[in-house]
Amino acid sequence: MKLPSQPAGSVADADGPEDRLRRFVTIWSRTVFPVTATSMTRQELERHLLPPARDLSDALHARPFDTAPAHRAGQALVAAHCTDPDALARSLGVVDAYLVLYCGTEDPDATAEELRARCSRLQHAMAAGFAQALRERTLAEQESIAHSALSARSDAEHALHATESRFRAVFDGAAIGIGIADLEGNVLEVNETLTRMFGGLEQHVLSRNIAEWSHPEDGPHVWRLYDELVRGEREHYRVEKPYYRGDGTALWTNLTVSLLRDAAGVPRYQLALMEDTTERRLLNLRLRYEATHDALTGLPNRTLFFERLEKTLAPGEGSRFGLCYLDLDGFKVINDSLGHATGDRLLVEVADRLQSCVTAPGEMVARLGGDEFVALTTGPGSERKVAELADRMLAALATPIRIDGRELPVRGSVGVVEGLAGERTAAEVLRSADITMYRAKSAGGNRFEFADAEADARAITRHGLTTALPAALERGEFFIEYQPLVHLDDGSVHGAEALVRWCHPQHGVLGPDRFIPLAENTGLIVPLGRWVLQEAVRQARFWQTETPGGRGGRPLRVNVNLSPTQLHHPRLVADTVDVLERAGLEPGALCLEVTESALIGADDDLLKPLRQLAEMGVDIALDDFGTGYSNLANLRRLPVSVLKLDRSFTQGMQRHPADPVDLKIVEGIVQLAHSLELAVTVEGVETGAQAQQLRELGCDTAQGWYYARPGAPDRIHSLVLADAV
Numbered sequence: 001m002k003l004p005s006q007p008a009g010s011v012a013d014a015d016g017p018e019d020r021l022r023r024f025v026t027i028w029s030r031t032v033f034p035v036t037a038t039s040m041t042r043q044e045l046e047r048h049l050l051p052p053a054r055d056l057s058d059a060l061h062a063r064p065f066d067t068a069p070a071h072r073a074g075q076a077l078v079a080a081h082c083t084d085p086d087a088l089a090r091s092l093g094v095v096d097a098y099l100v101l102y103c104g105t106e107d108p109d110a111t112a113e114e115l116r117a118r119c120s121r122l123q124h125a126m127a128a129g130f131a132q133a134l135r136e137r138t139l140a141e142q143e144s145i146a147h148s149a150l151s152a153r154s155d156a157e158h159a160l161h162a163t164e165s166r167f168r169a170v171f172d173g174a175a176i177g178i179g180i181a182d183l184e185g186n187v188l189e190v191n192e193t194l195t196r197m198f199g200g201l202e203q204h205v206l207s208r209n210i211a212e213w214s215h216p217e218d219g220p221h222v223w224r225l226y227d228e229l230v231r232g233e234r235e236h237y238r239v240e241k242p243y244y245r246g247d248g249t250a251l252w253t254n255l256t257v258s259l260l261r262d263a264a265g266v267p268r269y270q271l272a273l274m275e276d277t278t279e280r281r282l283l284n285l286r287l288r289y290e291a292t293h294d295a296l297t298g299l300p301n302r303t304l305f306f307e308r309l310e311k312t313l314a315p316g317e318g319s320r321f322g323l324c325y326l327d328l329d330g331f332k333v334i335n336d337s338l339g340h341a342t343g344d345r346l347l348v349e350v351a352d353r354l355q356s357c358v359t360a361p362g363e364m365v366a367r368l369g370g371d372e373f374v375a376l377t378t379g380p381g382s383e384r385k386v387a388e389l390a391d392r393m394l395a396a397l398a399t400p401i402r403i404d405g406r407e408l409p410v411r412g413s414v415g416v417v418e419g420l421a422g423e424r425t426a427a428e429v430l431r432s433a434d435i436t437m438y439r440a441k442s443a444g445g446n447r448f449e450f451a452d453a454e455a456d457a458r459a460i461t462r463h464g465l466t467t468a469l470p471a472a473l474e475r476g477e478f479f480i481e482y483q484p485l486v487h488l489d490d491g492s493v494h495g496a497e498a499l500v501r502w503c504h505p506q507h508g509v510l511g512p513d514r515f516i517p518l519a520e521n522t523g524l525i526v527p528l529g530r531w532v533l534q535e536a537v538r539q540a541r542f543w544q545t546e547t548p549g550g551r552g553g554r555p556l557r558v559n560v561n562l563s564p565t566q567l568h569h570p571r572l573v574a575d576t577v578d579v580l581e582r583a584g585l586e587p588g589a590l591c592l593e594v595t596e597s598a599l600i601g602a603d604d605d606l607l608k609p610l611r612q613l614a615e616m617g618v619d620i621a622l623d624d625f626g627t628g629y630s631n632l633a634n635l636r637r638l639p640v641s642v643l644k645l646d647r648s649f650t651q652g653m654q655r656h657p658a659d660p661v662d663l664k665i666v667e668g669i670v671q672l673a674h675s676l677e678l679a680v681t682v683e684g685v686e687t688g689a690q691a692q693q694l695r696e697l698g699c700d701t702a703q704g705w706y707y708a709r710p711g712a713p714d715r716i717h718s719l720v721l722a723d724a725v
Contacts, residue, residue: 020102021050021057023102028053028091029042029046029049032082032087033045035090036080038081038082039081040080048076052077055072056069056070056099059122065121070125071125071126071128074125074130075130078130078137091126092127095122096123099119099122100112134280142275146258151166175193177190177197177272178274179191179194179271179272179274180260180272183268185230187206187208187210190206197251197274198245199245215243218242222239226257229257229270230270235258235259236257237256252277253274253277254277255272256272257271257272257273258273259271291303292304292307294367296344296347296351297348299365299367300367301366301369302366302368304366305366305368309426312376312421313421313426313429314422315422316421319378319421320379320380320418321421322382322383322386322389323375323377323416324376324390324393325374325414326373326437327371328350328397328410329412329413330411331343331346331370338406338408342403342408346401346408349401350401351367353397354373354393357393357396358375358389358393360377360385363376375389387448390416394412397411399521399522400523412445413446414447414449415437415439415440465504465515466521468504469519469528473528478528480500480535482498482539482715483496483497484707485497485701485702486703488694488695488700488701489700491721493556493716493719494557494701495540495558495589496559497559497703498532498558498560499561500512500528500532520564525565526565533579534582534583536558536560537579537585540583540585540589540590541584542713543713556589557590558589558590559591560591560592562594563598564598567594567606573613576590576613576618586617587616587618590618592621594610594620595624596622596623596625597624602638607638607639613639614639619642622644623644624644625644625669626648642679642680643678643680644682645666645681645683646683650690650694653693654689658689663697666682666697670698681700681703682704683703684704685706685707688706690704691706706722
């Protein structure tokens with residue numbers, strides 16, 4: 001649904017509150033009029049909507065706040081025959097987009113956040129009023145239909161023609177679906193409303209037998225009631241039943257089926273009345289979500305967690321569970337000293353971190369309230385899994401949270417309960433976890449009470465690396481190795497990729513997979529990334545100085561990886577320009593590599609710094625291409641000049657003959673890239689056969705152990721040219 005756009009300055013040009021209110025009503029009427037079934041003109045509809053709009057405006061500023069006017073506004077829509085589900089959606093969209101804009105300036109004491117919160121509650125009340133009025137109207141229609149049907153049957157002997165005419169009028173003009181079938185289930189006749197409900201193809205409905213309309217979500221009682229009705233054992237029944245439409249989508253209905261008998265009382269037909277409740281069901285699901293999720297963090301709340309826990313604790317054959325109850329250490333100090341707004345932002349960050357680490361199958365994390373969070377794991381091996389879960393939760397809180405320039409340390413105490421389902425109630429389990437959590441807190445906090453040795457060792461190693469990262473950068477424990485990038489056409493060195501390593505005092509040389517994720521979590525990735533950029537650019541300038549024009553007459557280029565965190569850093573462009581200018585390196589000698597996954601779904605704000613760098617002359621490479629789920633059509637909007645094809649596409653070329661599927665895939669990607677004027681670099685080349693195949697397919701550059709393993713910068717031109725497998 002697209003809302004009407006307003007010309008710039010239209011709100012400011014309004015003379016007063018009444019003018020702004022009428023502008024709001026005009027937008028509302030124009031939005032819903034195309035989907036109404038009313039006989040009113042658009043201007044008449046606008047006049048009809050003015051009183052409920054005034055009520056909404058008054059309710060927005062009322063003190064105390066009351067949502068009853070919004071409830072009546074939803075009823076007013078139904079009264080105006082705006083009963084199409086899209087009319088409600090469009091009305092909610094107008095209220096969400098324009099109520100605060102046009103009617104929110106009358107109360108200078110109200111903040112924008114308060115007005116938005118009130119507007120959201122008014123939308124909920126408006127939807128509830130709409131649903132209630134629509135249901136009341138539908139029930140009234142059903143009652144009228146049922147009464148007419150019974151009257152028609154009782155008067156059949158005396159006024160058959162009149163009864164048939166009356167029934168036909170009701171049948172054809174009813175706002176709910178009506179169908180008639182014989183006792184064998186063959187559909188004999190349906191009205192237009194029911195046909196529309198099933199997709200608009202009457203023959204598709206008439207060709208079906210009722211027995212074919214089963215659905216996986218049918219309750220066991222549905223078909224039992226049906227069998228009793230066709231046997232004449234009951235006169236009618238009413239159930240909620242889903243169906244499949246012709247296009248495969250679900251149609252949810254309130255179904256009432258009545259048995260029709262002849263004058264002698266013998267069952268002859270069955271009459272079905274169907275009310276389409278699909279939109280109402282979706283609305284209820286939305287309201288259910290809001291009732292079972294925390295408004296601040298978006299996590300499941302206490303209500304939903306208790307439902308899940310009670311199901312988990314239902315007696316089963318040896319099923320086990322594990323629960324972690326976490327409480328932040330010292331949160332009250334932060335709340336009292338920095339204010340509740342800062343405290344709320346910290347809770348949101350904590351919730352995000354917990355959600356990112358509680359992702360395994362059978363795991364769930366929820367916020368109980370305040371600074372209390374709880375996580376649940378189920379299944380075999382729960383004693384081990386719950387210890388690992390607690391470790392992940394604490395590790396997620398190890399990094400200070402930066403809010404308004406402050407780094408706020410976050411610690412937590414975790415109480416763990418593990419056992420067999422069915423032995424305790426949900427309240428008993430949660431109480432036990434709460435007591436255990438306080439014992440952990442009294443022992444110093446930032447710990448969980450129960451853990452096995454393996455989980456403890458992993459936690460100590462991870463925590464040690466995390467805490468050692470800042471000092472390691474200061475002590476110069478990081479160094480860079482370079483892996484050559486080779487032109488496939490002539491075998492000359494095109495440049496090199498800079499790969500950071502950590503020479504750890506205890507663990508030896510660590511690859512980036514061991515510490516880059518930790519640097520991402522701690523925020524150290526930004527200074528570490530800047531250091532790598534400085535060193536790589538300095539080395540590239542040294543290569544140009546020592547070997548002007550590079551070997552083979554072409555200048556050497558250096559590739560530097562950018563992490564997702566660096567992409568979001570506001571000084572990415574400024575820092576890159578500063579590093580290039582200080583080293584005296586041309587932008588064209590630098591290529592920044594960004595993983596495909598980091599750019600999936602990227603908006604213009606994220607792409608803006610990359611576009612600025614590309615306009616300066618810096619090459620942008622899309623790394624690990626083919627491992628993500630990005631749309632190939634999106635390549636046109638990305639400011640990239642190089643595709644780095646993931647090694648998974650070329651592994652099949654190590655065999656002889658090469659996998660024809662891999663060849664076709666690589667050939668297609670190369671053709672696509674070249675059509676978009678993108679160069680193609682291939683990673684993981686380990687054999688001469690691979691290199692030859694890639695050269696024939698048109699790839700531009702390659703890197704891998706066939707040419708050289710990552711090494712010191714002075715070995716950049718020392719190509720091995722030997723199979724590594």
